[in-house]
Amino acid sequence: MAVNRQPSDQRPAADVVIDAELVRGLLRAQHPDLAALPLRPGGTGWDNVVYRLGGGLALRLPRRAAAVALLENELRWLPALAPRLPVAVPAPLRRGAPTAGYPYPWAVVPWFEGTSAALFPARVRDGYAGTLAGFLRSLHLPAPADAPRNPVRGVPLAARGDAFRTRLAGWDSFRDRHAPQAPDASVLMAVWTRALEAPAHAGKPVWLHGDLHPHNLVAGVSGNLVAVGDFGDLASGDPATDLAAGWLHFTASGHGRFRAGLASPPGPGEKAAWERARGWAVSMALVMAMHQPAEPLHAVGLHALSRLAGEAG
Missing domain, CATH: 3.90.1200 (Aminoglycoside 3'-phosphotransferase; Chain: A, domain 2)
Incomplete structure (x- = not known):
């Protein structure tokens, strides 16, 4: 999921550098069928960096170690909860695994257009x-x-x-x-x-x-x-x-x-x-x-x- 948010000047420091080259490499290695889709920055929050992928997808990548457990919480439980909820939620569509170049799990989720x-x-x-x-x-x-x-x-x-x-x-x-x-x-x-x-x-x-x-x-x-x-x-x-x-x-x-x-x-x-x-x-x-x-x-x-x-x- 992604949303247009104004950046905070009080965000915790990131543990990793996440850029388009890194994201594209993760897609090629783990989800090659998505790797050719247009990729552009979608925002940076306290816990995750978001990239928009194509027209209807987004990637969420933890930017610090403290955020990993939060993403794993969503990966574990949201797929079961989402079908009963009357409002759209960012239930993960694909999972990404840590690599030598990026140490955390990550997810492909729906992109929701809005503010x-x-x-x-x-x-x-x-x-x-x-x-x-x-x-x-x-x-x-x-x-x-x-x-x-x-x-x-x-x-x-x-x-x-x-x-x-x-x-x-x-x-x-x-x-x-x-x-x-x-x-x-x-x-x-x-x-x-x-x-x-x-x-x-x-x-x-x-x-x-x-x-x-x-x-x-x-x-x-x-x-x-x-x-x-x-x-x-x-x-x-x-x-x-x-x-x-x-x-x-x-x-x-x-x-x-x-x-x-x-x-x-x-x-x-x-x-x-x-x-x-x-x-x-x-x-x-x-x-x-x-x-x-x-x-x-x-x-x-x-x-x-x-x-x-x-x-x-």
Whole structure:
């Protein structure tokens, strides 16, 4: 999968140099029937370099060792999950193996024409609220016992407390320099504390996307939802993690349609799930808001923090 994204100035350093010559060589050696197709750069993210291949394919190649396990997660599980999902996802079509010149596995995936949803305002993203709800209804089904677990997604909210408080300690200083209109640390701590009081997830672990922010969604020219990408954090656990998307993507109006489209999260305790989701939302939004202002996720984070603070008020 690929999407037009603005590059981040905070990307981790790459472990390998990936260029068209390397990619063409990998194709000749492992998928020669694809090697003659037109090849052009499709973008560079935090974890992967993307090349567009022909008209409807793309290659995803990890640019650092930490991304390998994330790609292997997608290679292992997405082919089985994709047929039941109502929105297109980057289920791998071909696999690539490490070589002497490139040390990581890689994948050939569908190319989805569109733009990162983070580049649209929230009022436009409201248009796909029902579609995203339908996607989660189809995804949030009980996961098998051997489904992956993720130490930072789908876990009890309290397990993320140290990380949240560490980030929050630097928030007011960052806010004063870059976002003085944003809520201060005391307001965000109140949102977090309230979420911690909610009962824990009592149902079976369900499948989670794990990283459902707008930069991982491909939108069309009118803001319609084209595809959901980046399943590296795919895991099983508490669905409240993914419900945080309601604050990250939508205005209050769109969030209402998103929530109505979900009807009820899997398992008992609908109200508790949404309370925990607030905690996940404030934690994720704080990370995004502390990106530099040129990064689109900065605006996504500020939007969510403002909504959460307004609700708390």
